[in-house]
Amino acid sequence: MKNASPxxxxxxxxxxxxxATVSKYVNGTKRFSPEVESRLKETIEKxxxxxxxxxxxxxxxxxxTIGLAILDISNPHFTNVVKGANRxxxxxxxxxxxxxxxxxxxxxxxxxxxxxxxxxGLVISSRLSEKESTWMLELNKPVxxxxxxxxxxxxxxxxxxxxxxxxxxxxxxxxxxxxIAYLGFGQASINDERIGGVxxxxxxxGLSLDLYDAHAPTAQAGExxxxxxxxxxxxxxxxxxYNDLIALGFMKEAKALGxxxxxxVSVTGIDNAPYGEYAEPTLTTVDTQSEKMGELATLKLVxxxxxxxxxxxxxxxxxxxxxxxxxxxxxxxxxxx
Amino acid sequence: MKNASPxxxxxxxxxxxxxATVSKYVNGTKRFSPEVESRLKETIEKxxxxxxxxxxxxxxxxxxTIGLAILDISNPHFTNVVKGANRxxxxxxxxxxxxxxxxxxxxxxxxxxxxxxxxxGLVISSRLSEKESTWMLELNKPVxxxxxxxxxxxxxxxxxxxxxxxxxxxxxxxxxxxxIAYLGFGQASINDERIGGVxxxxxxxGLSLDLYDAHAPTAQAGExxxxxxxxxxxxxxxxxxYNDLIALGFMKEAKALGxxxxxxVSVTGIDNAPYGEYAEPTLTTVDTQSEKMGELATLKLVxxxxxxxxxxxxxxxxxxxxxxxxxxxxxxxxxxx
DNA sequence: TTGAAAGCGCTAACAG
DNA sequence: CTGTTAGCGCTTTCAA
Numbered sequence: 001m002k003n004a005s006p007x008x009x010x011x012x013x014x015x016x017x018x019x020a021t022v023s024k025y026v027n028g029t030k031r032f033s034p035e036v037e038s039r040l041k042e043t044i045e046k047x048x049x050x051x052x053x054x055x056x057x058x059x060x061x062x063x064x065t066i067g068l069a070i071l072d073i074s075n076p077h078f079t080n081v082v083k084g085a086n087r088x089x090x091x092x093x094x095x096x097x098x099x100x101x102x103x104x105x106x107x108x109x110x111x112x113x114x115x116x117x118x119x120x121g122l123v124i125s126s127r128l129s130e131k132e133s134t135w136m137l138e139l140n141k142p143v144x145x146x147x148x149x150x151x152x153x154x155x156x157x158x159x160x161x162x163x164x165x166x167x168x169x170x171x172x173x174x175x176x177x178x179x180i181a182y183l184g185f186g187q188a189s190i191n192d193e194r195i196g197g198v199x200x201x202x203x204x205x206g207l208s209l210d211l212y213d214a215h216a217p218t219a220q221a222g223e224x225x226x227x228x229x230x231x232x233x234x235x236x237x238x239x240x241x242y243n244d245l246i247a248l249g250f251m252k253e254a255k256a257l258g259x260x261x262x263x264x265v266s267v268t269g270i271d272n273a274p275y276g277e278y279a280e281p282t283l284t285t286v287d288t289q290s291e292k293m294g295e296l297a298t299l300k301l302v303x304x305x306x307x308x309x310x311x312x313x314x315x316x317x318x319x320x321x322x323x324x325x326x327x328x329x330x331x332x333x334x335x336x337x
Numbered sequence: 338m339k340n341a342s343p344x345x346x347x348x349x350x351x352x353x354x355x356x357a358t359v360s361k362y363v364n365g366t367k368r369f370s371p372e373v374e375s376r377l378k379e380t381i382e383k384x385x386x387x388x389x390x391x392x393x394x395x396x397x398x399x400x401x402t403i404g405l406a407i408l409d410i411s412n413p414h415f416t417n418v419v420k421g422a423n424r425x426x427x428x429x430x431x432x433x434x435x436x437x438x439x440x441x442x443x444x445x446x447x448x449x450x451x452x453x454x455x456x457x458g459l460v461i462s463s464r465l466s467e468k469e470s471t472w473m474l475e476l477n478k479p480v481x482x483x484x485x486x487x488x489x490x491x492x493x494x495x496x497x498x499x500x501x502x503x504x505x506x507x508x509x510x511x512x513x514x515x516x517i518a519y520l521g522f523g524q525a526s527i528n529d530e531r532i533g534g535v536x537x538x539x540x541x542x543g544l545s546l547d548l549y550d551a552h553a554p555t556a557q558a559g560e561x562x563x564x565x566x567x568x569x570x571x572x573x574x575x576x577x578x579y580n581d582l583i584a585l586g587f588m589k590e591a592k593a594l595g596x597x598x599x600x601x602v603s604v605t606g607i608d609n610a611p612y613g614e615y616a617e618p619t620l621t622t623v624d625t626q627s628e629k630m631g632e633l634a635t636l637k638l639v640x641x642x643x644x645x646x647x648x649x650x651x652x653x654x655x656x657x658x659x660x661x662x663x664x665x666x667x668x669x670x671x672x673x674x
Numbered sequence: 675t676t677g678a679a680a681g682c683g684c685t686a687a688c689a690g
Numbered sequence: 691c692t693g694t695t696a697g698c699g700c701t702t703t704c705a706a
Contacts, residue, residue: 115432356699358677397700
């Protein structure tokens with residue numbers, strides 16, 4: 001049976017050296033006399049020895065594992081975060097321990113605390129407010145949060161949400177839209193920032209904002225809330241959605257309701273999900289650089305783990321991506337102001 | 338400083354019992370006298386003690402971690418696999434150690450071998466052929482593969498690829514199409530099965546099949562190859578794509594080239610990716626139950642880990658999902674046969 | 675019901 | 691350059 005893997009002892013005996021020598025050889029810590037080196041090499045090869053990472057971790061205190069907690073892998077934003085995190089982790093010889101909390105804030109703490117025990121550090125995306133997140137300081141492990149934050153001393157990587165929606169609102173104003181609605185997702189802590197960005201922009205020209213809420217950050221939720229928005233008393237000329245998924249669902253239902261897009265209503269998302277490009281009309285959105293967020297957050301963590309601490313908050317710049325779901329306001333074109 | 342986490346010794350001293358007693362209490366192995374129990378409970382609470390999973394794993398030999406190796410998290414098929422795997426893992430108190438091999442077969446082996454050392458068992462999706470995968474038998478860990486396989490003794494979960502494409506071909510034949518092309522992805526080991534399914538169906542009515550190949554299983558690759566397919570000498574009436582991503586890219590480019598879909602050409606994908614529903618036209622596809630694949634594979638592994646071995650190959654049934662990207666052949670409607 | 679002692683496989687001083 | 695020794699934090703016989 002090959003069942004019992006050889007231990008460092010087996011190698012030491014077979015090669016007639018001490019375990020310490022084997023250990024040093026395996027870790028490349030020192031140099032050896034040619035004969036010992038070749039004997040070790042040969043023996044390790046023959047026995048198929050691989051050092052047990054658990055035992056090593058117990059002593060060194062490092063697991064070369066990074067914990068990544070996200071809210072929903074099905075959401076393209078997080079898919080891209082994972083993509084970026086995975087790449088950087090592999091480059092630095094780390095592995096990702098992944099937890100998908102499935103948009104369930106009640107489970108977050110327990111899951112993340114359990115995760116923290118098995119990793120060297122964590123990258124966390126959370127629905128908890130900053131005040132509800134103070135326990136993260138007591139994990140005694142380096143943490144990088146995926147959000148734009150100031151109150152906590154936890155380093156963060158995020159995008160400028162206010163600017164993102166400000167840009168979208170400005171774009172819509174430029175197209176002549178005046179009745180602009182924001183279709184948000186109230187559970188998200190960044191929702192208020194996004195509302196703020198739209199408000200900032202609209203108030204500059206003395207316009208107010210209609211608010212709607214989707215019950216989830218998903219296409220399905222966007223579909224469900226669509227009729228309420230478009231068939232209500234004050235139909236907006238343009239709708240800014242919390243994310244691309246909501247926007248895609250919203251557009252689908254709008255078309256089903258008989259609206260022509262973008263003529264009857266302009267729609268925007270946020271995130272630059274890969275499939276906004278394949279929708280009809282193609283989706284105007286703001287690129288929030290999800291993959292880069294995952295990369296930079298992981299890099300920040302790797303740096304912290306290597307002693308190069310860096311507690312600064314990193315804020316990425318959003319970039320407006322204009323496609324076909326937004327167009328010149330037809331009310332304007334028709335002279336109705 | 339709270340830096341040094343309390344160990345089982347600290348608890349033992351503080352509660353004035355032996356470490357063995359603490360261990361048994363923490364693991365709920367035995368019963369205790371009320372006074373000892375309450376003292377332990379209190380002490381553990383006060384010290385914030387949490388047992389070190391590494392040390393436990395070293396002795397028990399189990400890490401309560403499952404390794405999941407996938408080819409590309411950005412591909413919705415794998416996104417759903419991860420979703421399903423994560424759910425089952427959490428339900429059974431396992432955590433996922435994720436590796437995204439980024440469609441790089443050359444790296445697979447090294448990454449998976451490293452992964453295998455840190456987990457109790459693995460769920461693997463690989464581009465390697467069965468012959469190139471024999472080394473997996475020597476990992477000495479339970480493995481479940483995500484594919485439809487027979488040669489190896491490794492248990493698998495997959496879908497019936499032949500049937501999937503057979504169904505699509507039949508559907509297209511029923512719509513009157515005769516010149517049917519398959520736009521595949523040659524790197525995938527299942528590509529041949531999918532070709533086979535189409536061929537089986539077409540040969541029943543004496544038709545042959547045109548083959549094209551995308552260089553990647555992505556929307557971009559679908560876009561790039563589109564003109565070659567549609568502007569070649571023998572324009573197909575219908576195209577079956579290797580997956581939904583290729584189909585989405587193909588459709589986008591087809592529209593850009595001036596083709597009207599589905600009138601000028603019917604298109605199908607495979608996978609039932611979430612966004613096929615939001616494309617225009619909505620995408621006819623075959624549901625390959627990716628999420629369920631992840632669930633069942635993980636469940637199979639959890640069972641194996643619990644001693645309930647089950648080496649059977651599990652084959653899921655594909656389901657045809659007809660949407661708007663396929664329609665009656667217009668050549669037929671125009672009387673051209 | 676509780677405790678003492680022997681390790682799990684490895685690394686990290688410290689000697690030689 | 692190589693070996694000896696002492697643990698890392700925990701579980702697990704085996705006694706008491």
